[in-house]
Amino acid sequence: MQILIILPDKHSIALPDDAMFSFHGHGDNYRLLFVNQTAQSxxxxxxxxxxxxxxYYLSDFNNGELNDVLFMLFDSCHSAEINNTYGNWLxxxxxKGVDNAMGFQEDISNNKSIYWNNKFWYYCNQYNVYISGAATLATRESLLYCPPIGQYGGVDSWALNGSWLTELKPARYGT
Structure with missing residues (x-):
């Protein structure tokens, strides 16, 4: 069974049949915002x-729909922070069955976040680095090469719930 999240601009996000889910955008410690010119979801x-x-609610996935998801990345502000009412994304x-989930505990600047995200996936795909190692390398490069140089912009606040030794290649589903 595949459950789709339909966004205002008619795009959809398929979660249960995907091995990975990556979100980059506005969010906080209890919601992710999908916004286009005319509407918000x-x-x-x-x-x-x-x-x-x-x-749409992550808590609605109650029948093992996410058991095959190997990795979820929530690249948004406070996505790894605990909300006393709603819990925590990770x-x-x-x-709900996801093997590994990663997010950020602080505000993250958009340009640092974009740079970090690109470097994270680069290290995971090109060098098959563990997800924890890819996050560490992406954080270091964001400090050294992405303006403003010498500032982390919050990307050093990443947190991982799962195995630090997970590699994303070869492509596979979670267990």
Whole structure:
């Protein structure tokens, strides 16, 4: 079974049949924002009794739909921070069957985040570095090469829930 999140611009995100999910954009410690010129859609960790029509909830995946997901990256501000009401993206992802989830604990600047994201995937794909190693290398390069030089812009606040020794190649589903 494949569940799609339909966004306002008619694009969709397929989660359960994918081995990896990567989000880069606006968010915080309980929601991810998908915005286009005319509308906004939100993906929340959970509703905890307060369900809003038109919003999507990670907590709704209750039947093992995410068991095959090897890795989820939440490249947005405070995505690894615990929300006292709704929980945490990384912990909720893992509880739904995702093998590894990564996010950030602080505000992250957009240009540093874009640079970090590109370098992270570069190291995972080109050198088959462990996801923890790819995050460390991407963080170091963001400090040294992405303006403003000498500042992390929050990308040093990444956190990983899962195995630090996971490689993303060869391509495969989670267990």
């Amino acid at each position: 939100e993906f929340h960790i959970s509703d905890y009794g307060y369900r809003v029509p038109g919003r 912990t909720m992802s893992r509880s």
